[in-house]
Amino acid sequence: MRLVAVLALALLSAPALAAPAEGGRAHALWLGPRPPAVPRRVVALAPSLTDMVVALGHADRLVGVTRYDDAPEVARLPRVGGFLDPSPERVLGLRPDLVLWLTDRGADAAVRRIADLGVPVLATPVVSVSDVLATARVLGAALGDAPAGDRLSASLSRAIEAARARAARARRVRVLFVVGRDPLVVAGPGSYPDEVLRLVGGENVVQGTRPWPVYPLEKAAADDPEVVIDAAVLEPREGISRLSAIPAVRRGAVRRLANDDALRPGPRLAGALEALYAAVHGEARP
Amino acid sequence: MKRALGTRLGLTVAAGLLALAAAIAVSSTLGSQPVSLAAALRGGEPDRTILLGLRLPRALLGALVGAALAAAGAALQALLRNPLAEPFVLGVSGGAALGGTLVLLAATFVGQVAAGAGALLGSAPPVALGAIAGAAAATALVFALGRIGGRLVPEAALLVGIVFNAFAAAVITILKVLVPPDEAARLLYWLMGSLGYVSPGTLAMGAVGVLASVALLGALSARLNLLALGDDEAASLGVDVGRARALVFLGASAATGAAVALSGMVGFVGLIVPHAARRVLGPDHRVLVPASALFGAAFLVLADAVARVAFLPLGTEPPVGALTAFAGGPLFLWLLRRGERR
Numbered sequence: 001m002r003l004v005a006v007l008a009l010a011l012l013s014a015p016a017l018a019a020p021a022e023g024g025r026a027h028a029l030w031l032g033p034r035p036p037a038v039p040r041r042v043v044a045l046a047p048s049l050t051d052m053v054v055a056l057g058h059a060d061r062l063v064g065v066t067r068y069d070d071a072p073e074v075a076r077l078p079r080v081g082g083f084l085d086p087s088p089e090r091v092l093g094l095r096p097d098l099v100l101w102l103t104d105r106g107a108d109a110a111v112r113r114i115a116d117l118g119v120p121v122l123a124t125p126v127v128s129v130s131d132v133l134a135t136a137r138v139l140g141a142a143l144g145d146a147p148a149g150d151r152l153s154a155s156l157s158r159a160i161e162a163a164r165a166r167a168a169r170a171r172r173v174r175v176l177f178v179v180g181r182d183p184l185v186v187a188g189p190g191s192y193p194d195e196v197l198r199l200v201g202g203e204n205v206v207q208g209t210r211p212w213p214v215y216p217l218e219k220a221a222a223d224d225p226e227v228v229i230d231a232a233v234l235e236p237r238e239g240i241s242r243l244s245a246i247p248a249v250r251r252g253a254v255r256r257l258a259n260d261d262a263l264r265p266g267p268r269l270a271g272a273l274e275a276l277y278a279a280v281h282g283e284a285r286p
Numbered sequence: 287m288k289r290a291l292g293t294r295l296g297l298t299v300a301a302g303l304l305a306l307a308a309a310i311a312v313s314s315t316l317g318s319q320p321v322s323l324a325a326a327l328r329g330g331e332p333d334r335t336i337l338l339g340l341r342l343p344r345a346l347l348g349a350l351v352g353a354a355l356a357a358a359g360a361a362l363q364a365l366l367r368n369p370l371a372e373p374f375v376l377g378v379s380g381g382a383a384l385g386g387t388l389v390l391l392a393a394t395f396v397g398q399v400a401a402g403a404g405a406l407l408g409s410a411p412p413v414a415l416g417a418i419a420g421a422a423a424a425t426a427l428v429f430a431l432g433r434i435g436g437r438l439v440p441e442a443a444l445l446v447g448i449v450f451n452a453f454a455a456a457v458i459t460i461l462k463v464l465v466p467p468d469e470a471a472r473l474l475y476w477l478m479g480s481l482g483y484v485s486p487g488t489l490a491m492g493a494v495g496v497l498a499s500v501a502l503l504g505a506l507s508a509r510l511n512l513l514a515l516g517d518d519e520a521a522s523l524g525v526d527v528g529r530a531r532a533l534v535f536l537g538a539s540a541a542t543g544a545a546v547a548l549s550g551m552v553g554f555v556g557l558i559v560p561h562a563a564r565r566v567l568g569p570d571h572r573v574l575v576p577a578s579a580l581f582g583a584a585f586l587v588l589a590d591a592v593a594r595v596a597f598l599p600l601g602t603e604p605p606v607g608a609l610t611a612f613a614g615g616p617l618f619l620w621l622l623r624r625g626e627r628r
Binding site for chain 1: 319
């Protein structure tokens, strides 16, 4: 069950079909027909996309979300499944005129079937910070409200610039970003938290090529991070003592995140930058 | 005598077709979404699309997979002269999964160099061919290593199959660590053994593969009766044992490979259905093979419907492979104990 939670969390942060966007150009892809008119009934197949629609000011158009969604605006909406198992039947039952999908191979067949049956599906790989900025514009345009997309993208850009400027004045801190503890799963290079960490003046101790490695505990101990960020928010707080082989855990240099905002490439980026800055640089947070 | 067989076969096929039609009808009416048949027939949406676009193709997919696995199970049981033989236990499904996984992996790596070529390699036909090759290799291995002193020992073959299954699972686990997380998620989902949503093209292709291999096994059913007596007896009755066995290998491997390519590792259908059919219809493979195929089809369609509906309150559905293993595991143990007592 815990592994499922880890997997779900890792998937929250968008493994993608295509390479990360460059220069803010999202590799959005239409499957099935294009919407004939401005979409009014939208199903979002990932919480970060739900967040995006809400942040664009169009929560009222959402008619279905995943079982992982926790935004208060969608608390009462029907659930259409998860990342690996969206139910095409439930999606179609909601008569959507637009389905938003974070390209994910596990659900490939189900989503392609939805598109084949005539429902417009907008697939947006969101892996990096620049993808987030681009997706805000793409979704704004898809919802017939390009100005809202531009505004959201610009406001997130400002938050990024502010974080960069603040980090430039601070010392670089060596960080281990823990997503799951049993097994130990960490954010590696190429993952979304790795990028956000760098923006706030953190340096990921995890090297290599895999974005979400199952990490040997002794390697984590040998890496000797200054700070361990505990982003395993679905697991009990005390469980971090499992990792006491890491000197920082013994020293008590563990900063637990209050939520999974740092794992969601979406509008929660602004909050994640704040929270991660505080976690990396040891500022007290409520 | 001949006439009696014809009548029995006709009655069995009619009953099997009826059961399959009933299963498809039940499966089409059950689901997470309340759907009105009348509205669907009038062309009302989304009822029509859900019924004809989602539920019916899924039921057909279940029928194909169930028919393939049950027919392969009946044939392998005759060949090994052991009621415990079936594609999952013998490692044939594991071999198919490994073969398919290797093709998917190759597609991932080729895709990093040339996206188009990678996508082509990762599409249904090459993956299915990989699965069939894997199934054939596993079958050959089981029958080669299951020989002691030049004779096939069914118990040894079963053990080889069980060990090979564990080995294939281990290799797949290692391979999963090597691929990007999205690809691993896709593999995981495929391997869990669930009926998903395939395109009409894939369904048609699967139908051709399954029907051809089941027809081959059906054509071999008279020789299966003789093979079940033992190699020497079969040879003394004029059967070219080597050739007949090779053909049964081919049919069972192709059926299992096609089933695994379509739906991952659905276990124990090849155990449950032929066993039940044998209890009712007797050991004549000329009746048993077609009956297993038809009732296997009906069985898996129903099992999938149960998997879909039983967990509805939790907002999810377990893979149908979990359900068949839930029913098949205890049956396997019971058959094992019963065999011991005899």
